[in-house]
Amino acid sequence: MKILVCISQTPDTTTKIKFNGELTQLDAYGVQFIMNPYDEWYALVRAIELKEQLGGDVTVLHVGLASNEPTIRKALAIGADSAVRVDAEAQNALFVAKQVAAHAKTENYDIIFFGKETIDYNGSEVPSMVSELLDLPFVSYGSELTMNGNLATVARDIEGGKETVELSTPFVISAAKGMAEQRIPNMKGIMMSKTKPIKVVPAQAVAAVTTIVKYEYPAEKKGCKMISADNVEELVNLLHNEAKVI
Amino acid sequence: MSVLVFAESLTGSIKKSAQEAIAYGYQAAKAMGTDCVALTIGNADGASELGKYGATKVYNVAASNSFDAQVYASIIAQAAEQVSATLIVFAHSSSGKSLAGRLAARFDGGLCSAVITTPEVSGSAIRVRKGVFSGKAYASYELSGPKNVVTIAANTFRPEVVGADAVVENLTVSAASGRVTVKSLNTVTGTVPLPEADMVVSAGRGMKGPENWGIVEELANILGAATACSRPVADVHWRPHHEHVGQTGVAIRPTLYIALGISGAIQHLAGVNQSKVIVVVNNDPEAPFFKAADYGIVGDLFDVVPKITDAIRRLKSAQN
Ligand SMILES: Cc1cc2nc3c(=O)[nH]c(=O)nc-3n(C[C@H](O)[C@H](O)[C@H](O)COP(=O)(O)OP(=O)(O)OC[C@H]3O[C@@H](n4cnc5c(N)ncnc54)[C@H](O)[C@@H]3O)c2cc1C
Ligand SMILES: Nc1ncnc2c1ncn2[C@@H]1O[C@H](COP(=O)(O)O)[C@@H](O)[C@H]1O
Numbered sequence: 001m002k003i004l005v006c007i008s009q010t011p012d013t014t015t016k017i018k019f020n021g022e023l024t025q026l027d028a029y030g031v032q033f034i035m036n037p038y039d040e041w042y043a044l045v046r047a048i049e050l051k052e053q054l055g056g057d058v059t060v061l062h063v064g065l066a067s068n069e070p071t072i073r074k075a076l077a078i079g080a081d082s083a084v085r086v087d088a089e090a091q092n093a094l095f096v097a098k099q100v101a102a103h104a105k106t107e108n109y110d111i112i113f114f115g116k117e118t119i120d121y122n123g124s125e126v127p128s129m130v131s132e133l134l135d136l137p138f139v140s141y142g143s144e145l146t147m148n149g150n151l152a153t154v155a156r157d158i159e160g161g162k163e164t165v166e167l168s169t170p171f172v173i174s175a176a177k178g179m180a181e182q183r184i185p186n187m188k189g190i191m192m193s194k195t196k197p198i199k200v201v202p203a204q205a206v207a208a209v210t211t212i213v214k215y216e217y218p219a220e221k222k223g224c225k226m227i228s229a230d231n232v233e234e235l236v237n238l239l240h241n242e243a244k245v246i
Numbered sequence: 247m248s249v250l251v252f253a254e255s256l257t258g259s260i261k262k263s264a265q266e267a268i269a270y271g272y273q274a275a276k277a278m279g280t281d282c283v284a285l286t287i288g289n290a291d292g293a294s295e296l297g298k299y300g301a302t303k304v305y306n307v308a309a310s311n312s313f314d315a316q317v318y319a320s321i322i323a324q325a326a327e328q329v330s331a332t333l334i335v336f337a338h339s340s341s342g343k344s345l346a347g348r349l350a351a352r353f354d355g356g357l358c359s360a361v362i363t364t365p366e367v368s369g370s371a372i373r374v375r376k377g378v379f380s381g382k383a384y385a386s387y388e389l390s391g392p393k394n395v396v397t398i399a400a401n402t403f404r405p406e407v408v409g410a411d412a413v414v415e416n417l418t419v420s421a422a423s424g425r426v427t428v429k430s431l432n433t434v435t436g437t438v439p440l441p442e443a444d445m446v447v448s449a450g451r452g453m454k455g456p457e458n459w460g461i462v463e464e465l466a467n468i469l470g471a472a473t474a475c476s477r478p479v480a481d482v483h484w485r486p487h488h489e490h491v492g493q494t495g496v497a498i499r500p501t502l503y504i505a506l507g508i509s510g511a512i513q514h515l516a517g518v519n520q521s522k523v524i525v526v527v528n529n530d531p532e533a534p535f536f537k538a539a540d541y542g543i544v545g546d547l548f549d550v551v552p553k554i555t556d557a558i559r560r561l562k563s564a565q566n
Contacts, residue, residue, distance in 0.1 A: 013380050013493050017383055093357060094354070097347070119493055119516070120380075121385075122359070122360065123359050125346065125357055126347065128315065128345065128347025128348050129348065129351035130351075131315065131347075131348060132316075132319060132347065132348035132351040135316075137315070137424075137426050138344060139426065141340055143487075157488065158340045158341075158431075159339060159439035159440070159442060160433045160439030160441075161431070162433075163428060164430045164431075165427060165428050177487070178487065207354070209354065209356040209389065209390050209391035210358065210387060210388075210389055210390075210391075212386065212387055212388075215378075215385050216375075216385075216386070217383055218377075218382070218383065221537070221539075224526070224536045224541065224542045226536075226541075226543070227542070228543070229544065229549065232543065232553040232557050235525065235541055235543060236554065236558055239502070239541070243522075243540065243541075245523050246445075246469065246502065246558065
């Protein structure tokens with residue numbers, strides 16, 4: 001199995017978010033960045049499990065600047081064999097997708113893994129774009145994946161339930177919770193990651209047709225109206241007459 | 247020029263999220279000075295009704311209802327060419343999200359997912375907003391491709407009757423053959439799927455055990471709400487995984503979210519803080535959830551919840 005896992009980096013959910021004065025850019029000062037959990041816990045770990053089971057190798061790909069290399073090293077420490085870094089800031093989903101597709105066209109991957117979405121913009125856009133650019137079948141939100149030769153059986157999360165599908169390699173898949181269990185890198189993994197190769201490649205130019213023009217902070221909540229536990233009638237009254245939701 | 251809305255019907259009939267997408271397409275078309283056209287694929291009971299919500303034309307492509315993103319994307323792309331769409335609209339559903347990127351990539355188009363505003367026209371581009379960073383901010387996107395694509399947040403655009411039923415016309419496209427075989431489809435029947443639910447009653451570890459969920463379900467039933475839970479509750483299998491909301495679970499945007507015995511950790515809030523009205527019941531006055539709530543009751547949920555259910559029952563019977 002020759003597997004590619006695309007990894008991204010996002011601010012930790014618990015980080016405070018600030019923007020520059022013009023509200024056009026995230027102020028990264030003091031922001032704690034992590035590997036996107038869906039990429040790390042589910043896509044990457046399942047890819048490594050498949051390699052352990054069936055042989056082959058796992059390459060991780062990241063579109064980002066050199067300052068993001070600790071995230072790539074972590075993926076190598078968890079068990080990926082090698083890495084590719086496309087040396088450019090990820091401008092938007094199509095930009096990232098075109099870099100991934102350009103790389104994937106030069107290799108014959110059996111499976112291209114993604115996380116189901118990044119937890120900062122929750123776009124869920126890149127995997128679908130890559131599958132189109134490569135004209136490959138795509139299964140989104142996979143929560144289980146088993147391989148039998150080159151035939152894959154995937155359970156995927158859909159509204160209020162699950163769908164089970166079958167398809168053959170090569171394909172693109174995005175991983176949701178359930179696909180695997182998080183692995184913490186051990187000492188040996190961390191030592192070995194230092195000797196694993198990270199190939200740095202230049203980015204292809206892509207016309208920017210999706211741009212963030214401005215950020216805004218949400219309006220402050222008005223404050224919570226407290227109602228006595230002895231007077232739940234009042235809650236129902238407020239929901240009906242004030243909030244008008246019931 | 248037109249706005250093309252994909253109205254999904256994977257189970258054979260038009261879903262509520264598809265009606266919302268038409269309502270959005272109607273508003274978008276007005277802003278852009280054009281018409282809203284609906285596209286359905288396969289069996290689609292309720293397709294003609296889309297006319298009522300603002301589609302000037304409703305097209306159907308005869309194909310399988312089994313979802314294959316590659317096949318569906320190819321059909322929608324051909325339809326988009328035929329109706330000269332400049333904006334393609336999807337629901338922010340598992341299938342909508344799987345298709346939006348494919349269409350944007352095919353047309354070198356702009357893409358914004360889970361938008362919460364109708365387009366504002368800015369020259370030849372459009373601007374839309376969405377929530378980002380777990381609800382800690384909003385971002386305004388400018389989309390300037392030849393065809394742009396959006397998925398729309400659930401429960402945000404209400405279908406309103408603005409016209410009459412439409413005649414469904416067949417549209418012929420060359421169908422690609424699928425490479426994904428659907429083996430089974432298991433969805434909860436009889437209840438609204440959580441991501442589409444207008445009201446949600448959610449409970450956490452404060453429930454003490456799965457045997458106590460009866461009071462949660464009774465409250466949900468009287469409201470016609472879906473049920474949800476916090477992550478630890480799903481992790482220990484007190485509740486099914488598809489009910490888990492939050493950063494690692496489902497992100498929802500209902501009109502009313504009632505949280506019972508949930509502390510309000512940031513990772514939980516990430517999936518629910520875009521709800522319109524939040525009610526929290528917790529016996530700890532210091533529970534962080536109160537800071538994100540609109541209405542709060544400090545009290546024992548085993549005492550308070552049945553009382554809320556009773557009070558709503560009285561309200562409902564007074565209304566009838
Ligand atoms: C990376 C990461 C991702 C995560 N993703 C998610 C996610 O997607 N969704 C999620 O929910 N969590 C997520 N978590 C976990 C999250 O941090 C919290 O641990 C979790 O939300 C707590 O669940 P809870 O509120 O049900 O339980 P607790 O925190 O134990 O809270 C129980 C609450 O019930 C109250 N209570 C107890 N008894 C009663 C009573 N009789 N009456 C009324 N109130 C009572 C208590 O005061 C308390 O506030 C994530 C954590 C991490 C680290
Ligand atoms: N900069 C990036 N480099 C590599 N992969 C990425 C990058 N951004 C996003 N991805 C992948 O695409 C998935 C979905 O991202 P998104 O479409 O932005 O929600 C992520 O979970 C990653 O697997």
